Amino acid sequence: MPADSRFKLASLQAYQDKILATARPSMQMILNPSSKLSLWQSKIGGTHYYLPVNTPHPQNTHGQAMFMLAQINCAELPPHDNLPKEGILQFYIDADDDLLGLDFHNRLAQVGFKILFHSHITTDTTQLQTITTPQWEYTPIDQEYAISFHPENQYISVEDADFGQAILDIPRHDSHEDISEHIPEGNTLLQDYAEAFPAIGHRLGGYPFFTQSDPRDDDEALADYILLLQIDSEGDIMWGDSGVCNFFIHPDDLKNQDFSKVLYNWDCY
Template identity: 40%
Template sequence: MDDLESTTARPSIEISTDSVGPLPVSASKLGGTPYLPAGEPAPQGRVAPLTFLAQIRLEELPDNDFLPDAGLLQFWIGRDDLYGMECDDLRAGDYRVVHYPSIDESVSKEDVLARYVPANLDDEDELSPFETNDSLALSFTMTSQPLSKDDVSFGKAFSDLWSTMFPEVPLEAWWKLPKDLTEALYDRFATSGHRLGGYPCFTQWDPRGTNSLEKEAVLLLQIDSDDHIMWGDVGVANFFILPQELAAGDFSRVAYTWDCC
């Protein structure tokens, strides 16, 4: 397992949620009042306004080589029962990812709320994964993350390593190993929690290679269920991007998916 960990590790920025309450409109946050440039309308879905999910002040992140150095990266989702996800085409849903290269600090909360109305959590027609319309403050930690057991490439990576180390012992599938070994793999290569970059986790399966989403797409943002946000039945949401589009700072074709138990 050490070899699999060391050969597949990639940088990932873990996201921790802190206090719940009002924050400056331009702060890194989950939920609450977003930043909007002066005069710009809030993103609109096909039939209803989108819900603000998260924004990241990029200069607050640890040094990394996969995200822009400055500005604000923002994520919006739909208010329907699938929160804007389109199951058959993960780029065709009712959601938006926006990168603002610069931030106007003069924009006030009152100005934003004149253009953005948060989801009414008491209205059964306006659905949201949030338990409250307050903001969650965010903090960031750079980590080195091994390949996730849920990743579409985990089976082949494990099988290749097994064949190298134990060529005389055929392996049908890693999850058919003895229970103590599979439990150890589950524990060591689990990747729950909120993060930027790295490897994703799923409660069902990795959709890459299907659903119009290329196998080469990499994780941009993962938002997990916790005490303040709930994706269905303790699910997890992921945003994916092609490496060449991420390198170019092009967030126009980010794919969005979430699943639950």
């Protein structure tokens, strides 16, 4: 077993093997404000890779340009197995909507949000559109951030819909509603686990954090979806009342570079 001081906690020792079995690669994203990034660099907010002239810009239902939330230049990523090795992946949301494009009834419908993947990148600016998206009242980000990527192995988060099943052998649909009933009285597993293995912060892949609940828990069709991107509240980045934003994708779709069925969610306190 690896020498991990977190497993010195008595409440976690009995579950060590199960915890280690959930290891999943993730890339922590460290953000720094910057106004000197090129159109092609990975970033949060700011001026993005302008869409090729034959590609329509994402618009909301009122015909307004959507806000570019995040841009990932896959060629800048450290070695990895899951994400594309090149191309630019972009995440847009409707920032003129008080729910920021979130549809509680159909989180896969790319009406209030849009994911674009440019597998082939041009550096000829004459072949690119010039798009300026406004800062709306509800825009969660008001400046441009550079991203540095830091690979890590992450263990399942206590908020994940599969936590109870993975760690406590509880049927998936009981894992969050009744999870405390499966823990011995006086055992501080949930509190200690949340502190030892937090899933907060910005990341690509790995396990998510929620302030409310996992949207995959209520839909069996979404059970296999994995985290694609998470953007947390930090500094000038604010999702409602200190919330967090997540995008999920089916592993097969990610392998096939199909971003048409991504699940979008954000919640706050």
